[in-house]
Amino acid sequence: MKKRCVGSTALEITEVSFGGAAVGGLYRACPREAAMQTLQVAWDTGLRYFDTAPFYGFGLSERRFGDFLRDKPRDSYVLSTKVGRLFRPVPEDQVPDHSYVDPLPFALDYDYSYDGIMRSVEFSYARLGLNRIDILFVHDIGVYTHGVEKTKLHFRQLMDGGLKALEQLKSSKVISAYGLGVNEVQICLD
Template structure:
């Protein structure tokens, strides 16, 4: 599997990686056995970049990812996790519903300050059971998650002191790179304007369907040598399922407008005798600043099916024909 560098760092990642939300029970329960089997399938396929977060199953994903990677030689993989949320134990009947099924008994408190980031990082070490994390992403900063008013407070925390924590962790060698892990373009541009970062995990905003990243972010990444890791390549499912009844886009039911756009894209793919999902999973890596595309699932068979899409030759004409139907 091809390797791509992360920004100006010495890190390099396989061009496809494993996203750990699903093994934390996102939308449906995932047993520990299923999680480990899925991680092993990813490893056997050559994936050597693994991304997780405290938020995924309220610690469940980090624990499972660490359990799996602990037996692997440390120099053979790259690991990222996230900061911005602190886990706090609560009674089982007070565990919040963030679409994780049977998560661990915690709630989450947002904290993007120096102390919050340092505490979160230390707690991640304990959950992972590992003594090295390669990349640290600031998770879900931005108005998309918090709304404008609350985000102004959290962004000030990050810019006033949180970034200093990340800089210190990198300078000490505790991490090799840091950046943002978000679902929106605007906050990326705002943070880039305030200081350098190494990479951005951008979910759902540089896909075959949603090209929001083309509104300035790609150019900024090229200028500052910031690498993109792309999550949500199927836009919550619709680029994998097609415009079927009940198809999801951006974490909810797809609108009629989105269904119409995807239907047009599916017709283009079928006219070229390829699956729409193949065009979707291969699309981001056509852009040189994209270092990695994350594939997230909790089923070995689903992961294998997605990886098989990589061998489908997608004509460039498919991307050109699909462009008028994209969201920008």
């Protein structure tokens, strides 16, 4: 499968990636066995770029990616996840509905600050059970998710501290790259 370089980094990703929302139960349940089989088919096809997020199944996708990738040679794939949401445990009847079926029992808080990003990365490492995350994307920071006023607040958090956290993680080689993982153009232009 063809690969491309990621910006000015040494990372090379396959032109087709495996996004983890479905194995986190987006729109319909995805039993663990089906998730593992699907990931294996992607691997056997030659996909070597895997993208997940804490939001996908409220941690479920990261856990499944980690379980699948743990026995693969670490330099044979690229893994990205996202920051911007932190989770807190809640009773199962209080799990918010964000189109995920059978998510893990958490509610979310948005946090794009220095501390929020550092905590998010730490929690992602724990869920993944892997020793390296290659790329971090700042997830869903924009009007589509937050509305105009809250986007201003979150963008200020990112500029006032979150960006410093990302730079620090990159310079200390905890990650190789970072960017935005959004569903809209305007925030990229801002």
